[in-house]
Amino acid sequence: MKINTLPNLIFFGLLLLLVSCGKPNDPESLKPIDPIDISGGYKIVAKLATPGYSQDLVKRDSLLYIAQGEGGLLIVNVADPKNPQTVSVTSDGVRGYSVKVAMKDSVVFLAAGDFGVNVINIANPWAPIVTVSNLDMKPARNIHVLGNYLFTAISEQGIKMSEISYPTEPDIRGGLTTNGYAYGLTTTADSNNLMVACGEMGLSIFNISDFQEGFGVYPLVCWCDTPGYAESVVISEPDKLAFLACGTSGLQIIDYSDTLNPRIVGSYDSIGYAKDLKYFDHKIYMATELGGLQVIDVTDVEKPFLKGIIETEYALGLVFDDKYVYVADKVEGIIVISIPQ
Numbered sequence: 652m653k654i655n656t657l658p659n660l661i662f663f664g665l666l667l668l669l670v671s672c673g674k675p676n677d678p679e680s681l682k683p684i685d686p687i688d689i690s691g692g693y694k695i696v697a698k699l700a701t702p703g704y705s706q707d708l709v710k711r712d713s714l715l716y717i718a719q720g721e722g723g724l725l726i727v728n729v730a731d732p733k734n735p736q737t738v739s740v741t742s743d744g745v746r747g748y749s750v751k752v753a754m755k756d757s758v759v760f761l762a763a764g765d766f767g768v769n770v771i772n773i774a775n776p777w778a779p780i781v782t783v784s785n786l787d788m789k790p791a792r793n794i795h796v797l798g799n800y801l802f803t804a805i806s807e808q809g810i811k812m813s814e815i816s817y818p819t820e821p822d823i824r825g826g827l828t829t830n831g832y833a834y835g836l837t838t839t840a841d842s843n844n845l846m847v848a849c850g851e852m853g854l855s856i857f858n859i860s861d862f863q864e865g866f867g868v869y870p871l872v873c874w875c876d877t878p879g880y881a882e883s884v885v886i887s888e889p890d891k892l893a894f895l896a897c898g899t900s901g902l903q904i905i906d907y908s909d910t911l912n913p914r915i916v917g918s919y920d921s922i923g924y925a926k927d928l929k930y931f932d933h934k935i936y937m938a939t940e941l942g943g944l945q946v947i948d949v950t951d952v953e954k955p956f957l958k959g960i961i962e963t964e965y966a967l968g969l970v971f972d973d974k975y976v977y978v979a980d981k982v983e984g985i986i987v988i989s990i991p992q
Contacts, residue, residue, distance in 0.1 A: 691946060691959020692991030693976070699735040701725055701984035703742075706750045707927070707968035708979045714738065714776060715970075715977060715985065718749035718761050723769075726776045732975050732987045744781035745769045751968075753794045753801070758782075758818035760801060762791035768803060772819050782819040793883075797838045800824075800865055802845065804833035810847065810857075812865040824865025829855055830874060835883035835896070835927075844872065848884040848895055853877035854905055854913065875913040877903045885930045892916075892952060894935055896925035902935060904952045917952040921945050922960070927968045934958065936976055938966035944978050944988065961988050 703722015708715050713730040723745035726738040747766025752759060757774040768791050770783035788803040788811045795802045799816040809829040813821035827845075831852025838845050843860040853876040857869045879900025886893050891908035901921035907913040919935075923942020928935050933950040943966050946958040964982035971977065971990070978986040 689960045691957075693944075693946060693959045693961050694989045695961060695986055696975070696989050697733045697735055697987040698983055699727060699737070699985040699987075702740055704981045705967070705979035705984050706981065707752050708970050708977060708985070709752050709754055710970045710972065710977060711754060716752055716754060716759050716773070717979060717985065718752040718968075719979075720748050720750070720981075723749055724752070724759060724761060724771055724773075724779060726773065726779070727985060729975075729977070729987065732989075735985060735987060738776050739779060741771055741779040741781065744784055745771070746784040751791075751793045753796050755796050755801075755815055755818045758815075760794050760796070760821075762794045762803065764790045764792070767791050768794065768801075768821070770819055770821060783821065786813075786821060786823070788813065788823065792832075792834050793836060795836045795838065797842060800862075802836055802838070804836050804847065806832045806834070809833050810836065810845070814865055825867065827857060827869045830871070831855070831881075834881065837884055837886060839886065840888055845869065846884050846886060846893060848881035850880050850882070853881050853897075853903075854884060854893055854895060854907075856907060856910065856913070873907065873910045873913050875905050875907075875915065877905070877915065878918075879903070879925070882925070883927045885928055885935075887930055890952075894928060894930055894949070896928045896937055898924050898926075901925050901939075902928070902937060902947060902955065904949065904955070906952075917949070917955050919947050919955040919957070921947070923966075926966070929969060929971060931971065936969055936971060938969050938978060940965055940967065942966070944969065944976065944986075961986075 703719030708717040715727040717725040723742035747763030749761040751762040759771045761769040767789045768786040772780045793804040811826040831849030835848035845857040856872045879897030883896040893905040902919040904917035923939030928937040935947040943963040944961040968979035976988040
């Protein structure tokens, strides 16, 4: 028996017209569903492509000083954060692949792996001058300034120190051996303790109170193993807490109030590879390579939670002021992100 399908087609056609009837061109009806907002109110307000691969940065006044791999040192003016402007690039005379940056007075130090430390006078930011290259503190993974001394993390060889009362001409002094590969480092405000992120060995704390102008003996106070690979460390001194960026194991939080028994009290398994971090106002800002910038609330260290994610291509380093976070991204350059007020 032959079935006439024409009435059925007409019926379904009319039904479809009724469902979509009224205002087929109404913007509200055509508006796509908004994706879930994971930014936490943090917003990218500007980007600046850099000539090199941005790795790390520090900020002083309205200028950013950026270590950019084989591109040496880049200086950027962020007086208007929404319109960053290149001031100068210094690559001639800068040896190696610059991965970390630190400052003292009008001098910049660049950690450059197997090429040690480069020293650049930036008294005139439009025309910086390289005063030392290939300083024999190798392989330089990270650097930290404490008063008139520069501490350099040199991987399996531990920590080396140099005197920088004349910062353009560092004078290499002593050092110490770490258990594990020394990467990130910082010091306590009283200058008595050196905190070192030691790769697969987690956090080590050394007593440097008997400093002897960099020639002292610095005993290991305590050590706390962590999962992952500890590359960066920051501390909250009032709380006696150390926060570590531990690669694929994300954020690890250590209570060191009892220096004989430091212990992990919290963690956050971040997306990406936790590379660098900063602490402010009970929040951790963490660069996580392919995972971008992540903001983690650590008010309750036993239950840290994600406040926001700002997607970037390859976030490696960061710095911030009271209104903006500045991210060094290997692919995108410098990214300026507004902080919710």
